[in-house]
Structure formats: structure tokens, C-alpha cells
Amino acid sequence: MIDLSRPALDVAPHLLGAIIRHGPVSVRITEVEAYMGLVDPASHAFNGPGGRAAVMFGPPGRLYVYLSYGIHHCINVICSPDGVASGVLLRAGEVVGGNQIVRDRRGPKAPDRKLASGPGNLGQALGVELADSGMALALDGFAPPTDGTSSDWSLEAPSAPVAARITTRIGISKNAETPWRFIIPGEPTVSGRRH
DNA sequence: CTTACGATTGCCT
């Protein structure tokens, strides 16, 4: 069981190899980035708990979903204790369940390895919407909460430790030199640069 | 109220 009440920077490498599921679709995570809230100018939570990132200041184990460039819905797993903001952006993965549904969502032109490669593509593969922001993940088969934050999302820790390579984050202008991106070496589903 | 901007992607040259 992954302890999501720790800071995102500590949690991020442990999410590599984990399985996130939404309904019939399951994805094995191969690329993530940590966003560290109030101490990270690149984080949507940098300016405090107002606005779209307010949910990041809530309890860990929920989703923070945002719209990128008016088109793409990107998924974060919220970390740190209630009242502290940090989160892990899920950037890429390998589709391991619901392959036909993902193919229908992503269209016929996408190569298999790109079905969930890149944060927008991963979100589309999992069928995430803005309304999923704040929803709770059921962890490792444990029952989801009964407080209204439950939907059909779950997260399973990897069965064995997974190798991680650390790099700088992708697509940001602030705090861009900080090495808070984690990838599984050699994974063909990783988006962007591999070092 | 008005305007500018992305934690991106895919198509074009």
C-alpha cells in the first residue's frame, strides 16, 4: 500500500508500475511528475487554496483534474496530509485493461504505445472529466469512502519494486530545472525525452 | 466584463 499522506516528491517514484483503473480501463503507470504546492512555483497550488487547485489542499488519495489548453484533461493523485498541498501528475502509462474502449476513445491512428502516452492522452484513455476532480481512489482493493467522493476509480501498488530514472519536468517555465520527473527506464510508453 | 494564458497534442513543412 502506497502512503499517499507523504509529500508528492516521496510518493512519485512509488507510483511507477502502479495500476490506475477507471471503470473497465486499467493503465500501468510509467511516467510521473511531482508538484509540491506552496513551495513549487510550477504547481497550480502555488498561490494557495483558491481556485481550481483547492482540492489539492484536501485529503490525500483523491484526484485533481485540470483542463490543459482547452482540450486535454490531466490527472493528479493528491498527496500530503489534509491541509497541505502536493500531487503527482500522471504523465504516461501502458494500457493493461479495457484495450478496445481505449482504442475507440483514442482513434485508429494512435500507435499502441501512444494510447496513454502523455498526460492528455492518458486522461483521454481513462475517460476522465473535470467532474472527477476531488473523487477518491479505492486503494489496493480496500473499500472506497462513503462520503460522496467515491466513483469508479482505484489504484493498486506494484507487486514488486520498479526501477526509476529521475529527470527534469516537461512543459513548464517556472522551477523548470528541478528534477522532479520519474520514468521507468526503457519503457516505450514514456512521453517526450527519455533522459 | 475583457483579455491572455497554458503541467498539450497532432499535423504541417
Next chain:
DNA sequence: GGCAATCGTAAGG
């Protein structure tokens, strides 16, 4: 490698 698409937010008047 360059760049347009597209819309919820955030910033500005």
C-alpha cells in the same frame, strides 16, 4: 522543428 486549436481559469481594467 514550427505552429494552430480550444476553453476553463486567472489576471487586468
